[in-house]
Amino acid sequence: MSGSASPLIEVRDVSYVYRRGTSEEVRALDHVDLRVQAGEFVAVVGANGSGKSTLAKLLNALLLPTEGEVRVAGLDTRDPANLWEIRRRVGMVFQNPDNQIVATVVEEDVAFGPENLGLPPDEIARRVEWALGVVGMLEHRHREPHLLSGGQKQRVAIAGILAMQPECIVLDEATTMLDPEGRREVLQTVHRLRHEHGITILHITHNMEEAAEADRIVVLAEGRIALDGPPQDVFADPTRLRALRLDLPELAALGHCLVSRGVKLPSLPLDGEQLCRALLQVGQRVR
């Protein structure tokens, strides 16, 4: 993709103020600029209260900017005529898996969105089957959602968004309440959506290991963008990260520790395989 392509999401000089004009006014976002290209996988991290969820809600017009503008595929979120088109293009998955499912049968839940679009029944059926297949939940299509695990419920929520044929999925701490297996299921699904279906991903998380899997990490602090770059760069400065109430992924912390003690590594390792290979090579050189 050329650098001049217009971005899928464009946040231009956006501020958001809660309880504006009262004594409890809070400026959650303060002149934020952010551009996300179609197909990117962006992790958004930051301390509690740094503005992450506010940013997420601005992206599909659940909130409208106090100042500045947000555009999705060129559509201004402030124009009420764009509302449904924006929400179809940008789907949100929230933290609590129990608050997102409305129907009593899995496939009916996934059909909820396309039915509201007024699509013909065979098109709805086709989309539901496809979406459940993509998230690996087809065999559970006739089950009751409350009998599913947390990770399965989140995948059903994702299927509901997929059935709308979106361009972008925003996960707002969607893995926080899941066990390790549930987290893995959701992340694997997200990677697949991105690689096989070209869907843009914004993943808001406190988990630095998950952030390390993105192509780009945006760090928010007190309503502003403090850092924005590939994981390698963002995790290069542990002192800076700690000052932002964040941390390194465990393996990056181990990498820094080894380098500071004189071990020569080609680059900052972010996954186990990479670090393992690098260390085995060092071991062979020593011997």
Add this chain to the structure above:
Amino acid sequence: MSAPLLACEDLAHTYLAGTPLASVALRGVTLRIQRGEAVGLVGPTGSGKSTLAQHFAGLLRPTSGRVLIEGVDVYGRGVDLRRVRRRIGLLFQYPEHQLFEETVFEDVAFGPRNLGLDPDEVTERVQWALRLVGLDPDWFARRSPFSLSGGEMRRVAIAGVLAMRPEILILDEPTAGLDPQGRRELIDLVRRLRRSQADLTLLLISHSMEDVARLCERVVVLHRGQVFLDAPVRVAFSQAERLREIGLDVPRVTDLLIRLRAGGLSVRTDRITVEEACEEILRALQG
């Protein structure tokens, strides 16, 4: 040998027993926990962790089997459950949702007042507990809990439990939803607590193997309502294959050591924190 502080024998629990909705949560769990031990209770969602904790806390009656404190059957005839509950502090998940008083002081004082302590003793305990969790009573006591940050609110909730001076502290996912700094502060708080009160017994329910590695010496793994593994933390985490079988993880640094060993570098795999793993790898590289 004297009776362990906390134990259960062949403990079973079925929710909605005798109805078509009956579901078995615990099937024959036997555990012995000595005074001063720190035990991590881990397992996939639905494995029975919270159900077990509620039995220990005197909140849920066994379907069969026994819960014992110093050898006395907690649910036996003639035992005053209120007295049992005072010995055990249970911090639920997302405890900040349960704050309700107008000031931090009143919230922390709620439990001690219910113990029937005189006002001076209540004040003393509130101040002690707030200091222990790192909140200056002069600054925080008169404030509304709802004006605090998420991490501060959680510490107020913990202070409320500590002000009861429990012998056994049960923490259910205490770091869930906190930013990395909030998580570090909470881990430090629990470590400080254990140092200042060596006979405090800790039961930590967590999905984070890293948290368990930092706080506990022993780990009990539940799976489908049964004890799957009960071992010292280092022994348990070096059995990555067994844990992965049931969807659990080992700390990422331990996983790396296991890979390195498989690749021919002679490292020990029972190292579970970044610092330990760093030393171990350096030792192996220097041969």
